Amino acid sequence: MLALSELNPNLRTAQYAVRGTIVIRAQQLEEQGRKIIYCNIGNPQALKQKPLSYMRQTLSLLEYPELLNHPETLKLYPKDIVARVKSILERHPHGTGAYTQSAGIPFIRQAVADFIHRRDNIPADREHVILTDGASKGVQGTILALLKTHHSGFMIPIPQYPLYSATIDLYGGRQIGYFLDENSTWQLNEAILAESITEAKAKGIDPVAIAVINPGNPTGAVLSRDNIVMIINFARQHNLAIMADEVYQENVYDPKVKFHSFAKVLVEMGEKGVSLFSFHSVSKGFLGECGHRGGYMELRNVSDELLAQFIKLQSISLCSNVDGQIATYLMVSPPQAGEESFDRYSSERDAILGDLKAKARILGEGLNGIPGMAVDVPQGAMYAFVRFELPPEKGVDVCAMNSKERETYEAKRDSDYCMTLLEETGICVVPGSGFGQLPGTLHFRTTFLPPRDEIEALVVKMKEFHESYVKRLSV
Amino acid sequence: MLALSELNPNLRTAQYAVRGTIVIRAQQLEEQGRKIIYCNIGNPQALKQKPLSYMRQTLSLLEYPELLNHPETLKLYPKDIVARVKSILERHPHGTGAYTQSAGIPFIRQAVADFIHRRDNIPADREHVILTDGASKGVQGTILALLKTHHSGFMIPIPQYPLYSATIDLYGGRQIGYFLDENSTWQLNEAILAESITEAKAKGIDPVAIAVINPGNPTGAVLSRDNIVMIINFARQHNLAIMADEVYQENVYDPKVKFHSFAKVLVEMGEKGVSLFSFHSVSKGFLGECGHRGGYMELRNVSDELLAQFIKLQSISLCSNVDGQIATYLMVSPPQAGEESFDRYSSERDAILGDLKAKARILGEGLNGIPGMAVDVPQGAMYAFVRFELPPEKGVDVCAMNSKERETYEAKRDSDYCMTLLEETGICVVPGSGFGQLPGTLHFRTTFLPPRDEIEALVVKMKEFHESYVKRLSV
Numbered sequence: 001m002l003a004l005s006e007l008n009p010n011l012r013t014a015q016y017a018v019r020g021t022i023v024i025r026a027q028q029l030e031e032q033g034r035k036i037i038y039c040n041i042g043n044p045q046a047l048k049q050k051p052l053s054y055m056r057q058t059l060s061l062l063e064y065p066e067l068l069n070h071p072e073t074l075k076l077y078p079k080d081i082v083a084r085v086k087s088i089l090e091r092h093p094h095g096t097g098a099y100t101q102s103a104g105i106p107f108i109r110q111a112v113a114d115f116i117h118r119r120d121n122i123p124a125d126r127e128h129v130i131l132t133d134g135a136s137k138g139v140q141g142t143i144l145a146l147l148k149t150h151h152s153g154f155m156i157p158i159p160q161y162p163l164y165s166a167t168i169d170l171y172g173g174r175q176i177g178y179f180l181d182e183n184s185t186w187q188l189n190e191a192i193l194a195e196s197i198t199e200a201k202a203k204g205i206d207p208v209a210i211a212v213i214n215p216g217n218p219t220g221a222v223l224s225r226d227n228i229v230m231i232i233n234f235a236r237q238h239n240l241a242i243m244a245d246e247v248y249q250e251n252v253y254d255p256k257v258k259f260h261s262f263a264k265v266l267v268e269m270g271e272k273g274v275s276l277f278s279f280h281s282v283s284k285g286f287l288g289e290c291g292h293r294g295g296y297m298e299l300r301n302v303s304d305e306l307l308a309q310f311i312k313l314q315s316i317s318l319c320s321n322v323d324g325q326i327a328t329y330l331m332v333s334p335p336q337a338g339e340e341s342f343d344r345y346s347s348e349r350d351a352i353l354g355d356l357k358a359k360a361r362i363l364g365e366g367l368n369g370i371p372g373m374a375v376d377v378p379q380g381a382m383y384a385f386v387r388f389e390l391p392p393e394k395g396v397d398v399c400a401m402n403s404k405e406r407e408t409y410e411a412k413r414d415s416d417y418c419m420t421l422l423e424e425t426g427i428c429v430v431p432g433s434g435f436g437q438l439p440g441t442l443h444f445r446t447t448f449l450p451p452r453d454e455i456e457a458l459v460v461k462m463k464e465f466h467e468s469y470v471k472r473l474s475v
Numbered sequence: 476m477l478a479l480s481e482l483n484p485n486l487r488t489a490q491y492a493v494r495g496t497i498v499i500r501a502q503q504l505e506e507q508g509r510k511i512i513y514c515n516i517g518n519p520q521a522l523k524q525k526p527l528s529y530m531r532q533t534l535s536l537l538e539y540p541e542l543l544n545h546p547e548t549l550k551l552y553p554k555d556i557v558a559r560v561k562s563i564l565e566r567h568p569h570g571t572g573a574y575t576q577s578a579g580i581p582f583i584r585q586a587v588a589d590f591i592h593r594r595d596n597i598p599a600d601r602e603h604v605i606l607t608d609g610a611s612k613g614v615q616g617t618i619l620a621l622l623k624t625h626h627s628g629f630m631i632p633i634p635q636y637p638l639y640s641a642t643i644d645l646y647g648g649r650q651i652g653y654f655l656d657e658n659s660t661w662q663l664n665e666a667i668l669a670e671s672i673t674e675a676k677a678k679g680i681d682p683v684a685i686a687v688i689n690p691g692n693p694t695g696a697v698l699s700r701d702n703i704v705m706i707i708n709f710a711r712q713h714n715l716a717i718m719a720d721e722v723y724q725e726n727v728y729d730p731k732v733k734f735h736s737f738a739k740v741l742v743e744m745g746e747k748g749v750s751l752f753s754f755h756s757v758s759k760g761f762l763g764e765c766g767h768r769g770g771y772m773e774l775r776n777v778s779d780e781l782l783a784q785f786i787k788l789q790s791i792s793l794c795s796n797v798d799g800q801i802a803t804y805l806m807v808s809p810p811q812a813g814e815e816s817f818d819r820y821s822s823e824r825d826a827i828l829g830d831l832k833a834k835a836r837i838l839g840e841g842l843n844g845i846p847g848m849a850v851d852v853p854q855g856a857m858y859a860f861v862r863f864e865l866p867p868e869k870g871v872d873v874c875a876m877n878s879k880e881r882e883t884y885e886a887k888r889d890s891d892y893c894m895t896l897l898e899e900t901g902i903c904v905v906p907g908s909g910f911g912q913l914p915g916t917l918h919f920r921t922t923f924l925p926p927r928d929e930i931e932a933l934v935v936k937m938k939e940f941h942e943s944y945v946k947r948l949s950v
Contacts, residue, residue: 001776002621002716002778003781004778004780004781004784006621006623007621007623007784008620008621008622008623011784011787011788012784014788016791018790019577019787019793044573045570045572045573046569046574051570051572053541056539056541059539060538060542061535063534067551070550070551072547072550075545075547076542076547094520094521094766095520095526095766096766097526097763097766098519098765099518099758099765099766102494133608133768133792133796134793136791136792140791144483144486145482145483146482147483148481148484163791166791170619170788170791171646273476275476283574289572290572290573290574290793291569291570291573291575291797292571292796292797292798293608293793293795293796293797301477302476303477305479306477306479306482309479309482312486313486313645316489316491316611316615317608317609317612317615318609318768319766320768321767321768321796321798322766322767322768323766
């Protein structure tokens with residue numbers, strides 16, 4: 001029988017905190033009948049967010065096109081949806097049941113290119129668009145493709161979404177962490193980037209790419225245009241490709257900030273040397289269609305030969321799932337004014353985004369008001385990365401520890417905190433150490449996805465819990 | 476800008492012939508208005524096979540559950556489908572739009588375990604079932620997990636489905652090819668297996684697993700129970716895990732043979748030492764739902780710790796797509812006698828399988844009747860691996876070549892043949908070298924999926940083409 005020791009050691013190393021031990025414990029408690037408030041993962045429809053009607057009506061009719069022959073169908077589906085399904089089937093007669101071309105259905109790749117053009121007022125080429133099973137598969141493929149040797153290093157933010165660290169570990173590459181600047185709304189800092197890359201090179205790491213998540217996960221921060229210009233210049237200077245994770249581009253709540261895509265800034269700078277891989281998904285925004293695993297990646301400043309290698313990589317898994325491809329099409333091509341579905345689409349969209357905006361404020365202000373906790377109201381995304389203070393443990397001198405020991409010690413502290421929180425209140429959040437944090441600081445990541453009344457209750461419970469937990473440690 | 480030479484060299488090495496240069500050329504010709512007969516890939520619904528109604532009705536209603544509130548819905552959907560959708564939503568209220576647990580929706584994992592139990596009359600545990608995006612993702616994950624070092628070797632058949640060779644190359648492992656015995660209906664041969672593994676060890680390769688495709692791709696062969704017993708004994712003797720690719724288990728046409736799962740034979744042998752990974756998919760059988768990317772893997776004789784590592788691997792990509800999970804549920808849990816959908820389901824299923832059986836015979840007998848071609852009527856799957864003879868080329872002495880040179884030369888010969896076939900007739904098949912073949916032999920793989928009249932026309936065209944091609948070479 002296969003022993004654990006016979007497995008790929010990289011698999012054993014890889015950690016994915018968003019679904020780690022605390023979440024597994026939460027599922028156990030739930031099976032025992034406890035009510036759990038899942039704030040661990042950006043999974044809106046598991047937290048009562050409703051799908052957009054135009055999306056589901058289209059998928060429903062497309063799964064069963066025989067309905068188009070029944071007069072009753074017109075009573076159940078809006079006219080523009082019926083017309084749209086007919087138009088999809090004209091362009092793609094195989095429907096949802098056949099493998100597509102490896103990079104995805106051509107007209108959908110074109111629709112994505114049109115979307116980028118409209119969004120950014122820049123040229124976009126459908127041949128440089130690849131449809132993927134969510135953004136995750138695009139990110140994983142890109143990391144695998146750019147991993148030239150086991151010294152190849154990927155610059156990733158601290159804190160980061162653990163897809164990055166897990167995938168780099170899994171494929172045997174090297175992580176180069178760079179700290180985000182909590183004191184200036186989690187922007188990137190050039191001096192810190194430079195320091196990270198210098199340190200990495202001194203360790204024999206060969207930096208190949210920098211990953212940036214904008215709006216941020218877990219930080220909820222939106223990067224300024226100047227910050228993006230700095231990053232692109234930094235990438236050129238150090239011969240790095242850029243991986244731009246832009247899945248939260250629709251999730252911007254603070255009217256003082258604006259989403260800028262890396263593609264747009266790159267083109268406006270006239271930058272032709274830096275290769276850019278941008279990722280988007282149907283899972284976030286106001287759609288929240290996580291279960292459909294749809295998304296795309298766009299490649300810029302890459303040669304045709306390089307593009308062909310990415311498409312070959314996709315071909316080994318044949319193609320992304322077709323419903324996900326269709327969902328991606330519907331994301332980039334929503335109902336237009338004048339169409340029957342437009343009003344319902346607009347009001348559903350606005351309600352979801354308005355609700356998220358309100359909940360970001362309730363959560364941010366509420367938790368920030370708890371003595372010993374600090375967090376800005378999230379500017380975007382679906383998360384707050386909340387800093388909290390615990391009294392020093394008696395008899396423990398962190399200054400006597402080396403950096404590895406200290407990291408382990410602090411990871412245990414925030415994990416214990418989150419596990420106790422779960423056991424006592426049913427609130428499931430992810431310890432900051434799962435994303436990475438500055439030594440000497442403790443955090444947890446929480447979503448603000450639960451319904452508004454639950455968020456309000458959560459703030460109250462968190463306050464009670466935190467006070468009680470601190471009191472116990474101080475005894 | 477990223478240069479090709481900066482990419483992962485393993486990606487550049489990996490080849491996936493089923494979607495290689497000949498297929499890309501076919502797509503070009505099609506865009507120019509040529510009619511192409513796609514026999515390169517097992518993609519039934521792209522070749523006019525209709526989806527099963529119960530499958531699509533269920534998915535359609537599940538995508539848009541609001542329909543359950545409309546009285547018209549009952550005119551459009553059978554009663555049992557409506558009841559089934561309600562029952563799915565009771566057990567899984569999040570529907571299709573939320574991430575599921577990493578290993579899949581619990582009740583579907585249970586339904587898969589029940590299916591295995593019914594099929595094989597053996598115990599099956601839902602905790603050992605993981606739902607995957609098609610079988611491909613299960614195979615890829617297993618190869619990655621078992622790749623302990625870059626000397627780890629995977630025994631794969633020659634000819635094989637190139638998912639295996641491509642994935643092993645991609646992750647930097649070693650292929651250990653073993654020839655299938657064309658003279659005894661492509662069964663595995665113990666002496667050949669032993670020889671392959673001895674040779675591999677002499678090269679410093681550490682064999683960790685043996686992959687078996689049953690029914691065979693590209694061979695169309697069904698393994699006998701004795702053959703499976705031999706393979707399990709061989710695996711135990713050499714401390715190998717078994718990867719059993721059983722996606723064609725429903726595609727058995729020859730009444731003299733029967734599909735035996737590795738799981739069943741393993742349990743009947745009382746074998747507790749050999750770890751087994753079995754794969755199944757909604758893409759093949761009579762469903763042909765390739766675009767939905769649904770499937771599962773079942774793990775046997777593995778420890779809980781090892782299982783946890785596989786589930787963690789799945790968690791890094793969050794979960795497989797939910798429509799694919801539902802399609803898998805419907806595959807293992809079809810309509811039952813007494814339900815409104817049963818008759819339609821049975822007649823659709825029987826029509827598809829009957830048609831495939833007839834086409835296997837038309838293709839096999841037709842091609843076998845062409846002078847210079849040899850193939851058995853496929854016993855199962857969707858493919859024939861057709862051997863063909865070409866006259867020796869003047870001035871070329873293959874015996875003076877080393878084995879690598881000879882492989883390259885023969886790969887060029889069968890590729891040129893298939894490319895010319897495409898250009899002259901529009902028939903798109905895959906050269907045997909894309910799957911591997913015994914030195915000195917030439918093959919191509921063709922599906923028997925196109926409609927019956929096209930298969931008949933294909934046989935005629937192949938005969939004309941082959942005669943003409945041979946004549947040209949003989950001048």
